[in-house]
Every structure is written in structure tokens, then in C-alpha cells.
């Protein structure tokens with residue numbers, strides 16, 4: 001077991017960017033991008049992966065489960081970390097997040113292959129697909145879905161004016 005993602009939680013650049021997001025979003029009434037959202041995405045994605053692995057032990061290319069957990073938690077913790085940069089200079093946040101992730105993951109000692117996989121998940125959560133789609137359960141797809149399904153629209157006080165289409169608002173807890 002690696003749990004290398006734990007190192008991100010004390011990384012100075014991660015913490016300063018998270019604080020920047022908190023500052024810019026303190027008046028925001030819609031979905032925020034704080035540590036709770038980041039961990040919701042990690043947990044929902046990981047639960048989905050565990051469910052898939054129950055029915056297909058070789059799902060996700062048979063990648064080691066602890067390695068997958070490290071990759072999922074790291075990608076989730078960093079997928080919106082560029083929001084502060086987007087508020088500052090309109091850099092699309094998935095691009096800013098990917099660039100920040102490269103620095104943070106390197107500082108946390110992630111191997112190059114995992115950094116590549118994590119940055120792809122971050123870029124693909126908003127942008128175009130850059131890795132080949134796989135047959136069967138797909139980590140990119142589960143990650144994108146988790147980013148949406150973890151939002152609690154059914155209890156949100158700002159739901160009436162939210163830009164999300166009614167049909168996409170979550171009316172239940174799925175995971």
C-alpha cells in the first residue's frame with residue numbers, strides 16, 4: 001500500500017491554491033470547489049471502481065487496486081485546484097489544474113507514469129478525450145461522472161437559479 005496521495009494534503013502549493021479558491025468562492029452560492037468536493041469525487045470514483053472490480057477482477061486493465069486508489073485520490077484532490085487561476089486570469093481550470101498537478105505530484109514523489117495518468121484524468125474531466133477509450137469500465141468516464149453525481153442538487157438552496165439543466169440535476173444519492 002502506498003497512500004502517496006496523503007502527501008498532497010500537506011503540500012505548500014496545494015494548500016496555497018486551495019486557500020485561493022476559498023477566498024474567491026467565499027460569496028459563491030453555487031457548488032464550490034473546496035476540500036469536501038475534492039474528497040467526494042475521490043470517494044465516489046473509488047466506490048465505483050470497487051463495484052466494478054467485484055464483478056470483473058480484471059477491470060481497469062487489472063491495475064493494482066492500491067495503485068488505482070493513489071491515482072484516483074490524487075486526481076480528485078487536484079482536478080479543480082486550478083480554479084483560483086481561472087478566477088484570476090481565465091485560464092481554463094482543467095489546464096491550470098494539470099499544470100499545478102505536475103509540480104505538486106513531482107514534489108510528492110509520484111512516478112512519471114502515474115503523473116501522466118493523473119494529469120490525463122484531470123484534463124479529461126472537462127476537456128477532450130486524450131487517452132484511448134477502453135472496452136468495459138472506464139476510469140475517465142467514472143471520474144467525470146463522480147464529479148457530477150457527488151453534487152447534492154436535491155437539497156441545494158441555489159438549485160432554482162443554477163445553470164445546470166433540470167434533467168442533469170441529481171435528485172438522489174447514487175454513491
Ligand SMILES: [Fe+2]
Pocket residue numbers: 037041079080147
Ligand atoms: Fe469538480
